[in-house]
Amino acid sequence: MPTHKNKRQTCIRTNNTLVVCSIGNPFKKGDVAKIILRFNPEGLEDYESHLKFVVFANSTSEEKKPQGPLELFTNVIRRAEVGLTGAVRPEQVFYGGEVKGEYAMEYRDDIGSRVLHSYQVTNKGPWRVSSLVVSIEWPFQVGNDKPQGKWLLYLDEKPIVETLDSWECHLPDNEVNPLGLPQRPGLAEPPLEALMTQPSNHTRTKRDTEMVITAEAFVGKDGRRQEMVNMVSVQLHHYQ
Incomplete structure (x- = not known):
């Protein structure tokens, strides 16, 4: 002009x-x-x-x-406001119930209650992102004085990514259902989506009496002493 x-x-x-x-x-x-x-x-x-x-x-x-x-x-300066939100259901998982060792696990429901982690990545612009990588480090095991730590969160299915563009999900070898546990015959396990509406007072079964976990102890509203381990790590990287 x-x-x-x-x-x-x-x-x-x-x-x-x-x-x-x-x-x-x-x-x-x-x-x-x-x-x-x-x-x-x-x-x-x-x-x-x-x-x-x-x-x-x-x-x-x-x-x-x-x-x-x-x-x-x-x-040329490209700006993109990339955001990451996450949710987990149930929000807290406590250890308790009958003690079982790893070799006593025959089916997936022997491990304990299912836990659903969901993450949503958004780009509010104004520019597009040419390459985006989301790295999720979940608490796989809790270290102790044994050669192998105690199971904490057991990944029983490969992660699902819902997007309009192409995507790839890379996992280390033997990280999905490493024990090869099948579903119990005749047991209809509820889908993971059903966890979004369930209350958050589920318990998870102990699996090895010889492996002691150092957890944070606290007293709940009901006066009972509980032990809890908090470990969450999510990283977001975008490249131009």
């Missing part, structure tokens, strides 16, 4: 990379023209880090000191 003495002149885009602006005929001595151009960057590729603009002026009149093209560079 060029302006010249409060008068708007005309700019014409001749092709995808060239804009021609007529700033006056004649353009008198001492005149000043201000040209404002606005561009929509949505067509930029993610690998483009800067843009180059070439500005030049020409006239049908003879120029005494002609000036060559002026090159201007501008950096």
Whole structure:
């Protein structure tokens, strides 16, 4: 949008990379023209880090000191407001009930109550994210004085990712149902989605009397002493 003495002149885009602006005929001595151009960057590729603009002026009149093209560079700054929210049902899981060792586990329901972790990733823009990685470190085992720690959260199914774009979920080897436990025949286990409406007072069974867990002890509202382990780690990385 060029302006010249409060008068708007005309700019014409001749092709995808060239804009021609007529700033006056004649353009008198001492005149000043201000040209404002606005561009929509949505067509930029993610690998483009800067843009180059070439500005030049020409006239049908003879120029005494002609000036060559002026090159201007501008950096491309992409901003994306990426957010991560999470929920777990039930919110707290306590140890208790009959003590069982690892070799006594025959079916998945022998392990204990099911726990559902769900995470939602959002991008409020204004720019898209070319590559996004969500890293989830769950409390796999609790360390003690034994070569192998005590099971804490047992991953019995591969994570599910719901998205419109392509995705990949990478897990270390033998992390999904490492004991190979099947579902108990004839037992219809409720789907994980049903946990979203269940109360959060479930218990989880102990599995090894020789492995002692150092947990945080507290007294509940009912006056009973409880022990709880809190360990959650979620990391979000996005790359341009």
